[in-house]
Amino acid sequence: xxxxxxxxxxxxxxxxxxxxxxxxxxxxxxxxxxxxxxxxxxxxxxxxxxxxxxxxxxxxxxxxxxxxxxxxxxxxxxxxxxxxxxxxxxxxxxxxxxxxxxxxxxxxxxxxxxxxxxxxxxxxxxxxxxxxxxxxxxxxxxxxxxxxxxxxxxxxxxxxxxxxxxxxxxxxxxxxxxxxxxxxxxxxxxxxxxxxxxxxxxxxxxxxxxxxxxxxxxxxxxxxxxxxxxxxxxxxxxxxxxxxxxxxxxxxxxxxxxxxxxxxxxxxxxxxxxxxxxxxxxxxxxxxxxxxxxxxxxxxxxxxxxxxxxxxxxxxxxxxxxxxxxxxxxxxxxxxxxxxxxxxxxxxxxxxxxxxxxxxxxxxxxxxxxxxxxxxxxxxxxxxxxxxxxxxxxxxxxxxxxxxxxxxxxxxxxxxxxxxxxxxxxxxxxxxxxxxxxxxxxxxxxxxxxxxxxxxxxxxxxxxxxxxxxxxxxx
Amino acid sequence: xxxxxxxxxxxxxxxxxxxxxxxxxxxxxxxxxxxxxxxxxxxxxxxxxxxxxxxxxxxxxxxxxxxxxxxxxxxxxxxxxxxxxxxxxxxxxxxxxxxxxxxxxxxxxxxxxxxxxxxxxxxxxxxxxxxxxxxxxxxxxxxxxxxxxxxxxxxxxxxxxxxxxxxxxxxxxxxxxxxxxxxxxxxxxxxxxxxxxxxxxxxxxxxxxxxxxxxxxxxxxxxx
Numbered sequence: 001x002x003x004x005x006x007x008x009x010x011x012x013x014x015x016x017x018x019x020x021x022x023x024x025x026x027x028x029x030x031x032x033x034x035x036x037x038x039x040x041x042x043x044x045x046x047x048x049x050x051x052x053x054x055x056x057x058x059x060x061x062x063x064x065x066x067x068x069x070x071x072x073x074x075x076x077x078x079x080x081x082x083x084x085x086x087x088x089x090x091x092x093x094x095x096x097x098x099x100x101x102x103x104x105x106x107x108x109x110x111x112x113x114x115x116x117x118x119x120x121x122x123x124x125x126x127x128x129x130x131x132x133x134x135x136x137x138x139x140x141x142x143x144x145x146x147x148x149x150x151x152x153x154x155x156x157x158x159x160x161x162x163x164x165x166x167x168x169x170x171x172x173x174x175x176x177x178x179x180x181x182x183x184x185x186x187x188x189x190x191x192x193x194x195x196x197x198x199x200x201x202x203x204x205x206x207x208x209x210x211x212x213x214x215x216x217x218x219x220x221x222x223x224x225x226x227x228x229x230x231x232x233x234x235x236x237x238x239x240x241x242x243x244x245x246x247x248x249x250x251x252x253x254x255x256x257x258x259x260x261x262x263x264x265x266x267x268x269x270x271x272x273x274x275x276x277x278x279x280x281x282x283x284x285x286x287x288x289x290x291x292x293x294x295x296x297x298x299x300x301x302x303x304x305x306x307x308x309x310x311x312x313x314x315x316x317x318x319x320x321x322x323x324x325x326x327x328x329x330x331x332x333x334x335x336x337x338x339x340x341x342x343x344x345x346x347x348x349x350x351x352x353x354x355x356x357x358x359x360x361x362x363x364x365x366x367x368x369x370x371x372x373x374x375x376x377x378x379x380x381x382x383x384x385x386x387x388x389x390x391x392x393x394x395x396x397x398x399x400x401x402x403x404x405x406x407x408x409x410x411x412x413x414x415x416x417x418x419x420x421x422x423x424x425x426x427x428x429x430x431x432x433x434x435x436x437x438x439x440x441x442x443x444x445x446x447x448x449x450x451x452x453x454x455x456x457x458x459x460x461x462x463x464x465x466x467x468x469x470x471x472x473x474x475x
Numbered sequence: 476x477x478x479x480x481x482x483x484x485x486x487x488x489x490x491x492x493x494x495x496x497x498x499x500x501x502x503x504x505x506x507x508x509x510x511x512x513x514x515x516x517x518x519x520x521x522x523x524x525x526x527x528x529x530x531x532x533x534x535x536x537x538x539x540x541x542x543x544x545x546x547x548x549x550x551x552x553x554x555x556x557x558x559x560x561x562x563x564x565x566x567x568x569x570x571x572x573x574x575x576x577x578x579x580x581x582x583x584x585x586x587x588x589x590x591x592x593x594x595x596x597x598x599x600x601x602x603x604x605x606x607x608x609x610x611x612x613x614x615x616x617x618x619x620x621x622x623x624x625x626x627x628x629x630x631x632x633x634x635x636x637x638x639x640x641x642x643x644x645x646x647x648x649x650x651x652x653x654x655x656x657x658x659x660x661x662x663x664x665x666x667x668x669x670x671x672x673x674x675x676x677x678x679x680x681x682x683x684x685x686x687x688x689x690x691x692x693x694x695x696x697x698x699x
Contacts, residue, residue, distance in 0.1 A: 173499060197500055
């Protein structure tokens with residue numbers, strides 16, 4: 001390992017760095033990692049799974065008299081609602097938790113971005129269901145308007161209800177801190193650690209589901225189904241989520257080199273023996289965790305800017321805050337835990353067709369990586385938007401890679417106000433720049449504003465929405 | 476040229492980032508331990524329980540009268556059809572009135588379950604009459620107490636002859652709770668005794684049904 005580290009690796013800025021040139025000359029002889037496995041999951045599988053799951057929950061509820069309770073007056077209706085919302089909240093929460101375990105079959109089919117967004121939707125649904133559940137339970141338990149007694153019973157006098165009460169509050173805190181407006185006020189890690197208390201909320205509320213919840217307390221089969229579901233999700237989390245963290249830490253890669261390629265933008269190259277057992281495709285991203293005193297507790301996603309090979313993973317990192325500053329300043333040889341790669345914008349989506357990349361700023365990284373492995377038939381066109389010429393990174397690499405595949409790179413530089421065209425991503429402009437735009441598969445990468453402008457323009461220019469590929473924003 | 480930019484602000488610290496979550500976790504643990512009080516004493520006198528609203532009509536009728544050693548008389552098996560089935564199991568296991576253990580004299584066996592004060596008073600006023608209390612509806616089902624009470628209100632024995640049995644869980648809870656409640660009712664000579672953890676509702680209904688018997692006997696509404 002140390003023999004690789006002796007060369008001074010901080011090179012002057014500019015795309016014509018010696019390392020970049022050397023890399024190009026050897027590009028064809030690189031041993032790339034085997035591509036990420038494709039998922040065989042179909043949309044119809046998901047529909048079936050959701051249907052079966054909803055049927056299970058509603059079935060358990062109605063088998064225990066859920067529907068007939070609606071004829072039993074206010075208390076009966078409240079009981080029915082309490083039970084259904086309780087089961088529903090638990091069911092939604094379990095699936096939401098399952099998505100954070102990042103099951104590979106789902107991740108490779110739908111992408112981590114969509115799993116996280118589903119996690120968000122399910123989490124919010126769970127919080128709403130918990131709210132209704134609590135309100136309905138109070139109605140169910142109060143007699144003659146004596147709410148105090150109902151609250152006393154439900155917050156502690158009944159077994160496991162103290163835990164359930166605090167569990168519900170924790171779910172509330174986690175949900176509120178994840179609302180966009182709150183989320184933006186917290187640092188990522190503060191939010192993340194608060195988010196972890198949802199595990200505690202789940203654990204605290206489990207007891208009352210089994211003991212107080214009539215659906216589960218009185219029906220051994222339903223109870224074991226429920227315990228089983230929790231067990232499956234727990235195993236998925238321990239293996240998929242925390243196991244992945246442990247495995248990445250146990251077998252870290254090391255910083256091989258850090259090169260500044262533009263002001264505030266560096267490339268980070270990681271190497272290590274673990275690469276020989278990894279899979280990964282161009283266009284994917286990894287979570288990086290620097291194993292240093294001030295880095296081990298945070299993990300942030302970065303895109304591969306080169307097709308991942310056994311000779312290393314290259315990331316292009318823009319200075320966006322603490323995490324990127326830390327990674328950009330790591331000493332050579334520092335251990336970095338790599339979790340991933342993840343992502344569904346991989347070269348297979350070209351599927352023999354021509355490709356258009358629309359990228360903004362440092363979003364060039366995945367496009368640059370994909371260009372490397374696209375076949376000449378892709379005739380790739382790269383629309384590259386940047387605030388200034390200095391922020392165009394990997395430009396020479398891009399031009400060369402595109403030219404070898406009968407493609408080209410179109411750059412659009414400068415503040416929006418200074419551009420010759422008012423909307424560079426209007427359908428008209430896109431058709432002028434890329435006459436065959438409607439036949440192409442489009443890969444979009446960049447800030448949200450660019451994504452939404454480009455999506456609108458490309459749709460109007462005739463690109464099928466199924467041919468638009470991009471990462472959804474996560475929060 | 477170096478990419479090592481000097482830190483422009485203080486390095487983020489793990490402690491500061493983790494503090495809110497740790498505080499929340501600690502507060503949760505504390506609140507759970509404060510709130511979790513399933514075995515809290517329930518004052519039977521106050522009408523705070525959530526199941527006091529559905530009280531049935533109190534109609535206390537003596538079901539049997541015994542002259543001597545009545546304290547340990549088994550509730551006669553011909554009381555009511557409903558009671559027959561219900562009494563069988565609890566009586567055998569818990570009631571201080573199991574037929575096999577009917578003692579020749581009260582003093583020798585009763586002290587095991589009845590406090591000394593009662594043991595001394597029971598022989599003095601041995602006339603206990605068995606009554607069925609009112610059926611009290613709870614959200615889990617009906618509760619009815621059968622108790623043997625002397626004219627002065629002394630409780631000779633008490634037992635729940637009807638308990639919620641529509642759910643396995645209720646049966647399980649009540650199998651455990653009813654014998655305890657029986658003992659506590661006799662020990663307390665009234666309804667001012669602790670509830671049973673996990674059976675708050677049954678305990679409150681039990682007390683209500685028992686209190687109705689005591690009230691009826693003491694006020695002389697029924698023949699002693």
